[in-house]
Amino acid sequence: MQRRKLLIGVASVPSSAMLLAxxxxxxxxxxxxxxxxxxxxxITFWSSLAGMDKVAAAFNAGQSKIKxxxxxxxxxxxxxxxxxxTAITAGNGPDVATIEYPQLPQFVSNGQVQPLDGxxxxxxxxDKLANEIKGMVQFAGKTYGLPYDAAPMVMYYRKDMLAKAGxxxxxxxxxxxxxxxxxxxxxxxxxxxxxxxxxxxxTAGLAWQAGAKWFGTSGDSWQIGVNDDATKKVADYWxxxxxxxxxxxxxxxxxxxxxxxxxxxxxxxxxANWSATGIxxxxxxxxxxxxxxxxxxxxxxxxxxxSIWKPDKWSTRAT
Numbered sequence: 610m611q612r613r614k615l616l617i618g619v620a621s622v623p624s625s626a627m628l629l630a631x632x633x634x635x636x637x638x639x640x641x642x643x644x645x646x647x648x649x650x651x652i653t654f655w656s657s658l659a660g661m662d663k664v665a666a667a668f669n670a671g672q673s674k675i676k677x678x679x680x681x682x683x684x685x686x687x688x689x690x691x692x693x694x695t696a697i698t699a700g701n702g703p704d705v706a707t708i709e710y711p712q713l714p715q716f717v718s719n720g721q722v723q724p725l726d727g728x729x730x731x732x733x734x735x736d737k738l739a740n741e742i743k744g745m746v747q748f749a750g751k752t753y754g755l756p757y758d759a760a761p762m763v764m765y766y767r768k769d770m771l772a773k774a775g776x777x778x779x780x781x782x783x784x785x786x787x788x789x790x791x792x793x794x795x796x797x798x799x800x801x802x803x804x805x806x807x808x809x810x811x812t813a814g815l816a817w818q819a820g821a822k823w824f825g826t827s828g829d830s831w832q833i834g835v836n837d838d839a840t841k842k843v844a845d846y847w848x849x850x851x852x853x854x855x856x857x858x859x860x861x862x863x864x865x866x867x868x869x870x871x872x873x874x875x876x877x878x879x880x881a882n883w884s885a886t887g888i889x890x891x892x893x894x895x896x897x898x899x900x901x902x903x904x905x906x907x908x909x910x911x912x913x914x915x916s917i918w919k920p921d922k923w924s925t926r927a928t
Contacts, residue, residue, distance in 0.1 A: 649674035652704040655693065657684040661707070685709055697721045708754070710745045717748050724751040741917065760881040761906075762814050762916045765888055768902045770799065770876040778904045782846060785907045789855030792876070800854065802877035803869070804847050805861035811879060815847075816840040818916035819909055862887075871895045879906075 654665055654677050665679035680703070683689040690712055696702035698721070708716060716722045729735070735743050735752055746754040766778065774792040779785035789801035805811060813823060821839035825832040850856040857875055859866050869875040870891045878888055888901055906916060 647674075651676045651678060653678045653680065654705045655680050655682045655703040656707040657682050657689050658707050682706075685712060694719070694721060713746065713753060714748065717753055722753050724753055725755070726752050729755065759917050760883060762811075762818075763880060763882050763884065764802075764904045764906055765878040765880060765884065765901055766801075766904060767873070767876040767897065767900045769900045770796065770873070778902075779907045780905075781910055782907045783910075786846075786850060786855065789850065790853075793855065798874065800857040800869075800875045800877075802879055803857045803859050803861070803866060803875050804851055805859065805866070805879075807860045811861075812843070814916040815843045818906065819843050867891045871897075873897075 652675065654661070656679070662679050662681060665677040668675075668677055682692055690708070693702060693706055693708070694716070702721075708722075713722075729752070731752065734755055735746070738756060742756050742759050743752075745759070746752055746756055764779075770792060771778065771788065774788060774795050776784075776788040776791050779788045785801070792799055792801050816823065816835075816839060819839040819842055821835075821837050821843070823833065823835050823840070847856070851858050857869065859869070866875075870878070870888065872895065878884060880888075885901075885903065892898075892901065
C-alpha cells in the first residue's frame with residue numbers, strides 16, 4: 610500500500626480533539642480514495658493528545674502489515690494547527706491527525722482533509738451515534754472523522770450539604786433554584802454552585818440545552834447569533850441566581866474558586882465528566898472525601914435533555 614492510501618479517523622475529548630484523515634499533497638480533490646482489500650504499508654500519525662504514542666505503539670505491536678509512525682505535535686493553542694495546515698499545504702502532512710471539533714470546519718472548507726465515506730463501515734460507526742455527535746464530524750453529507758469521545762456536562766454536589774438543606778438531587782432548573790434557596794436558609798454563607806464567566810463553553814452548553822443554536826450555516830454563509838430567546842432565558846436565569854447569591858460569580862480554576870471548594874463556600878460544580886479529578890484534588894485534603902456525588906444536569910422540564918461540553922462545535926454542521 611502506498612502512503613496516504615489508508616485514511617482513518619477518530620475524535621477525542623476532554624481536549625475535544627479529533628483524529629482526522631489528512632492529506633499531505635495540498636488541497637484534496639473531490640474523489641475519495643478506495644479502501645484496499647488487504648491494506649499494508651506505512652502511515653504517519655500526528656497528535657498532541659497525551660497517550661496517543663502508546664496507542665500507536667500498541668497498534669504496531671498487534672500486527673505487522675501496517676506501520677504507524679507517530680509524531681507528537683503542539684496543541685492548538687501552541688501552534689499545532691498552524692504546523693498541520695502548513696505541512697498539508699506543502700505536501701508533507703500526515704495521513705492521520707487529531708483536530709479539535711471547532712477547528713474541523715476550517716480544515717474542511719480549505720480542502721485539507723479527506724472524507725472518510727467509502728473507507729469506513731458507517732453502519733457500525735457514525736450511524737450508531739446521536740445526530741448531535743455526528744454533526745461534529747459531518748458536513749454537506751460527508752464524514753470527515755470518527756468521534757472518539759464527547760464529554761457530557763455533569764453537576765457535582767456535596768451530598769452532605771444537600772442533606773443539610775433537606776433537598777434531593779435537583780432534576781430541573783426550577784428545583785435547582787429551590788435547592789439553592791433552601792441551602793441559603795441553613796447555610797447563609799454557602800453557594801450551591803459558581804457561575805464562571807471565563808468558561809464560555811459552559812454557557813454555550815447551557816444555552817444549547819435550552820434550545821439555542823449559536824452557530825450554523827445556510828448555503829455558503831455562516832449564521833451566528835447569541836441573542837435568541839433560549840439564550841436570553843438561560844442568561845436571565847443565572848443572573849437571578851447570582852443576584853440572589855444562590856450561585857457565586859467567580860473565575861473557574863482561580864485560586865479563589867479552588868479555595869471556595871476546599872472550605873465549603875461553594876458546594877456544587879457545573880462541569881464535564883472529566884471534572885471529577887479536579888474536584889477531588891481540591892477537596893479531599895479538607896475532609897470532603899466521599900462527600901461529592903455526580904448527577905445529571907438539571908433540565909428545563911424535558912426528560913433526557915442534557916448537554917455536551919462545548920456544544921458550540923456541534924452547530925458548525927451544515928443545515
